[in-house]
Amino acid sequence: MRVVIATCSVDYSGRLEAHLPLATRLLIVKADGSVLVHSDGGSYKPLNWMSPPCSISVAEAGGADAEAGVAEVWTVQSTRTDDRLVVRVHDIIADHSADLGVDPGLVKDGVEAHLQKLLAEQIDVLGSGHQLVRREYPTAIGPVDIMARDPHGRSVAVEIKRRGDIDGVEQLTRYLELLNRDPLLAPVTGVFAAQEIRPQARVLATDRGIRCLVLDYDAMRGLDDPGSRLF
Known part of the structure; x- marks a missing residue:
């Protein structure tokens, strides 16, 4: 799992269009391929996300993005649909990766x-x-x-x-x-x-x-x- 705190904007396209303007957010990239975008409020529900199966590519920003102060562009593309999540990262505040291993699953009472x-x-x-x-x-x-x-x-x-x-x-x-x-x-x-x-x-x-x-x-x-x- 990779956990990143970054200043970023997010655009989602697919069955609907959604935009998150520039702000500091928590980005979670899981080993199963899912990507989640969280804020510091709004309970535990992500603001936007992409579920697996999907692919993620990270590239240096160029052109208009670079001129706007974007450092990296993360493109998360579903491999089953046309859904796409684009994260434009301006500044990374913290970046940590860890292998959580195999989870035993939820044990209900x-x-x-x-x-x-x-x-x-x-x-x-x-x-x-x-x-x-x-x-x-x-x-x-x-x-x-x-x-x-x-x-x-x-x-x-x-x-x-x-x-x-x-x-x-x-x-x-x-x-x-x-x-x-x-x-x-x-x-x-x-x-x-x-x-x-x-x-x-x-x-x-x-x-x-x-x-x-x-x-x-x-x-x-x-x-x-x-x-x-x-x-």
């Missing part, structure tokens, strides 16, 4: 892991006609708990929590933004599933078009019969 297993086995809890694609569906920013398809064959990404907070909605939002860049998967809808979903998280999820689903852990384990309850 017992209840979340069991909820994921139960929901994968009882995928119809999402709705009649849903089909499981895979548990722990890999992405460049971490695994999606469950990837499924709805009765119409459309992709559905599911994030599972014991208690659903705003952070969980933000996490699923990042997954959806990344997955919807893949033309083989898009459009991908989201389901935020938890034993309990906080009101603020439900409002945020609804605003972002994410469906909320409350999971009955005991019923899914076969320890409770909802039909026999008085209330």
Whole structure:
């Protein structure tokens, strides 16, 4: 992994156009080829990024770029689409590289892991006609708990929590933004599933078009019969 703090501007082109004006930012280049651009605010979500597979080339600036004070031009090109990220670096403040080795992956607590297993086995809890694609569906920013398809064959990404907070909605939002860049998967809808979903998280999820689903852990384990309850 290479971590660079630099004064730079960033231009993204592809399905949309985006521009980040000149400012000091954190640039992360991962071993898997992904490139992320962060600011010192806005939580942990990158301002822009390029997901693998992609290639990166670094060249000395010339012409108008050099006259404008640009030292290097990083060009990150997707190898599957026309998406391109161009970083014009004016000044590098810090530059550090390290080999992080093989990551063991996220270890979930017992209840979340069991909820994921139960929901994968009882995928119809999402709705009649849903089909499981895979548990722990890999992405460049971490695994999606469950990837499924709805009765119409459309992709559905599911994030599972014991208690659903705003952070969980933000996490699923990042997954959806990344997955919807893949033309083989898009459009991908989201389901935020938890034993309990906080009101603020439900409002945020609804605003972002994410469906909320409350999971009955005991019923899914076969320890409770909802039909026999008085209330």
